[in-house]
Amino acid sequence: MKTTFRTNVFLIVALLCLLAPAGVRAADFLVNAEWLEQHIQDPKLVVLEVRYHPHRYSTVGHIPGAVQVQRFKDLGDNFGHPTMRFPVREAFQATLRAWGVNNDSTLVIYDDSMTALASRLYYLLELYGFDMRRVKILNGGALGWTAFNKLSKEPAKRPRGNVTLKPANRKMAVEWTGVYSDVVARRDPGIVLLDARPRDMYSGKLVQHSIQGGHIPGAINIVSLEGVDGQNQAWKAADELAALYRDVPKDKTVYAYCHDGFRSTLAWLQLKTLGYRDVRVYNGGWDDWGNNLSLPVVVGDKPYDGDFDL
Structure with a gap:
């Protein structure tokens, strides 16, 4: 039985996948x-x-x-x-x-x-x-x-590997200097700055992992975790993912960030899966920007406020 x-x-699972x-x-x-x-x-x-x-x-x-x-x-x-x-x-x-x-x-x-x-x-x-x-x-x-299998508490024992990696692909990442120059200073229309954190962190209502809350001027907020079903921990269907990122044009370069580089890499992977060609992750994220008191911050639920609206 x-x-x-x-x-x-x-x-049933296989049929749903098909x-x-x-x-x-x-x-x-x-x-x-x-x-x-x-x-x-x-x-x-x-x-x-x-x-x-x-x-x-x-x-x-x-x-x-x-x-x-x-x-x-x-x-x-x-x-x-x-x-x-x-x-x-x-x-x-x-x-x-x-x-x-x-x-x-x-x-x-x-x-x-x-x-x-x-x-x-x-x-x-x-x-x-x-x-x-x-x-x-x-x-x-x-x-x-x-759901159908047991877990083990025995530590894994594997022989040492010999993998050889290549130099970093610079087109996959962006530093704070690039974010500041391209988005804050020049407002390059070809770039979308995406904040993948929860909304209360984006708005500044919740301050976590940094000494100040809010977001980088110009960032839009799309919560990458909303592309995954929290109940079964599985990715949502492609049409739901596409709807989540509907405000991000596919012909733009996307700079994604979160606090410490987990939600942002999830956004990167979701966007790549949907066919976005140029998606880059901010190396350091809000943990870098939000702890640098010299850099500008916007508080609230809009990309810009105050002087940045001008």
């Missing part, structure tokens, strides 16, 4: 728990867990064989300011090798945060030239896996 029920559930709009079907980096079950014994497969609270790797458990990713230490610049600037190539390469990643590895990334954490790791892999045809994100994350 249990096997029959499980089979029926998977058939009926989904083309944009979601084209997102072939998204895989489900059934796919992972079928491939988990592949010797070239490396499963990477990025939990919001990293201690749960050990206390709650993880997918058997999954390597722990400590989201701040492993995905940021440990000696830079702010901490969540992108790690340099050499440091990130050493981290990947410690996880057992080789050039021909297939990577499956999952989190418990609606793929926002997984997207940061996905972004860094593309930033440094890893073969992205070999990188998958587990749609539904830890929740999707535990």
